[in-house]
Every structure is written in C-alpha cells, then in structure tokens.
Amino acid sequence: MAKTQLNVRVDENTARAARERALERGMSVNRYIEELVRQDTGEAGHTFVEAAADFMKQYESVFAEEFGTAREGRVEPAGEGRDEGRH
Structure with a gap:
C-alpha cells in the first residue's frame, strides 16, 4: 500500500507518550499511530x-x-x- 505523509501537531506530553508507547511495543511512532487509527476505525x-x-x-x-x-x-x-x- 502506498504511504502518504501526514503532519500532525500535538503537545509535548502527547508526543512523549506516543514515543514511550511505541518504544514499549518495539515499533516506530509512525506504526504506532497507524495501528491506533486502524483500531479506532475497526479495521483490526x-x-x-x-x-x-x-x-x-x-x-x-x-x-x-x-x-x-x-x-x-x-x-x-x-x-x-x-x-x-x-x-
């Protein structure tokens, strides 16, 4: 599947939490965000x-x-x- 760049602005606490959660799961922040969106849309x-x-x-x-x-x-x-x- 082709990838599209999406720029998002979040506060520092949200950014830190995203980095920490992604690291805990052994994945990039990009993949972590992708999975959150998929879960939210019911794809998972x-x-x-x-x-x-x-x-x-x-x-x-x-x-x-x-x-x-x-x-x-x-x-x-x-x-x-x-x-x-x-x-």
Missing part, C-alpha cells in the same frame, strides 16, 4: 473476525468430529439429537 477488529472465520472454516471437520455432527451448516453438540444411552 474486522481483520480478527475474518481470520477467526477462516480458521473455523479450515478446521470445521475437526470441530464437528470433536463436538458433534455437522447438520445443515451448523455443528450440533455431541449427544444432542441422538439416542445415546438408550438400549
């Missing part, structure tokens, strides 16, 4: 949800085997809808 949350959905799709058969059977696009908890325990 959206990315997490997409990754979680991909994970669930990838391992759907494993979850179905462990927790029950897949029926009509959903996983049914083990034991539900079965005649387990009946003789």
Whole structure:
C-alpha cells in the first residue's frame, strides 16, 4: 500500500507518550499511530473476525468430529439429537 505523509501537531506530553508507547511495543511512532487509527476505525477488529472465520472454516471437520455432527451448516453438540444411552 502506498504511504502518504501526514503532519500532525500535538503537545509535548502527547508526543512523549506516543514515543514511550511505541518504544514499549518495539515499533516506530509512525506504526504506532497507524495501528491506533486502524483500531479506532475497526479495521483490526474486522481483520480478527475474518481470520477467526477462516480458521473455523479450515478446521470445521475437526470441530464437528470433536463436538458433534455437522447438520445443515451448523455443528450440533455431541449427544444432542441422538439416542445415546438408550438400549
């Protein structure tokens, strides 16, 4: 993605806090600010949800085997809808 320069003026306390937080996280102030904006706009949350959905799709058969059977696009908890325990 192409980068655009953005100049921002903040008070010294805010600048110091940004530098300290970025250093604590092992990243540049630029990257720290980028991540804050992404979080504020929901991009990070959206990315997490997409990754979680991909994970669930990838391992759907494993979850179905462990927790029950897949029926009509959903996983049914083990034991539900079965005649387990009946003789």
